[in-house]
Amino acid sequence: MRGFRAKDADRDRFVELIEAAYVDGQLGAEDRDLRVSRALTAETLDELQTLTRDLQLPEGHVPPAAPGRTPVRALSRPSSGARGVLVGLVVFVVLVAVGVTGVVALAMFAVSGGPDATTSTVVDPAPAVPGQDPAIGQPGPPSFELTPAGVRGLLRDYEAEFGTLDAFETGLYPEHAWAFVPVRGARPRYERWSFDGAWSRQSDASAVRDGSPVIDLGALDVRRLFANIDTAQKTLDVPRGELTHVLVNSWMEARPSVNIYVANRFDESGYLRTTLAGDVVRAYPYGG
Template structure:
């Protein structure tokens, strides 16, 4: 298949989200300045084709070990995409998932891992193990567990934005007493920093996760596949972020085994504001 043909394929919501994740990584490593980052992210969120998404990350440096990790963990696509499109999609996942593999902007300090679970005493000279509790972040129970642990870790429920994936949670929040700096974190049973702190505008709008109505969210998670026209679909991710209105937006992305997607947007109280059904459904 000619390389230019896949570039014309229509982009899915998950393609846009994963490209944004790669832009996040590039910004965190200093490859993009704030203006470039904001401009490209805005373009990624409205991109129509895979070619448009690929062009937004084509000039970014992608560490080979992250690309290799993505190739090993990501199933081969049903349709062959161009090399750049594959890199944009696959490595975006690795950039977010492999937060313990690398550090940003030349910081040689290993990511900090905070473990809340009780551990047995460690014999002298032995490394302390990382305890990861099994949980499903995109289930109501997983969301409740995360909120409880988040409150314990940070003392509040404020966040710039947060994405619940199937096996982990990725978030950004301001540093304590430093509203002009932000830190990316991942949660896999314990909290780990992702890269070095970065600049943050003082007018950044935050989200109060205490206002999430998990019971109403549970209804959306349960009924969503049918509402988007994909009865066998599963939750791919839950994205909570500020919105142009006074309230935040919760976007739930559903995907079935044929990689068809649909999305439901709600307010924090569970009020549905938009349903994006799968194409042709």
């Protein structure tokens, strides 16, 4: 692995692992900051592996895959198509060994799939449906997830799609996001776009309300955002509270703010307001 160069996607995966280990209590804040800084500037995959070699994998976290290695899922049971190819090969070898005697019987056995088969009809697999796992026909994983890597990828896609990182407002949810994207013109206008792995326009241009300023999403500190999400879940007096969404806007103050909302199944909720750089402005706990 020493000779492989690291890509941005590799750095994002290892940063996510470091952040997960910090939330899991394996790292202190200073150690986490140092490792994240080094991961973001790592040039090779060996450097990234060295930074995380001593970390336990938090529950539910998938380890970053090394290049040239086959994922564990690829070693699972062969598909029905693969089993059919194997049966055909076995039949061919047996035919060569025994000659033409019994050709008809062996061919019938191969087509029927054996004495336990109920039909000899070969059925093509159903065509893949977008957003579904073709193996089980159920909806696949979301194409956007509210993780450090997911947010960094969203910001890259935003800049590629719109040629800027400016927005009037942005909402981040566990499996999707949206943004009020500025529209060029003499007066301030915006269009609402949604993101679930790709951007799609949800509304025509509208007037900007209350003279809200444009926000530079490039100033959002993703690392500190997720550290503050962890803080919000622990300090807002919402037992077993889960992150519901994050709003980046400038409604309450002249300067942009990041508002992190937490709630539980009893509809108890609170939120934490920070700057784009991650400095805490004020906490709004449940009942406060």
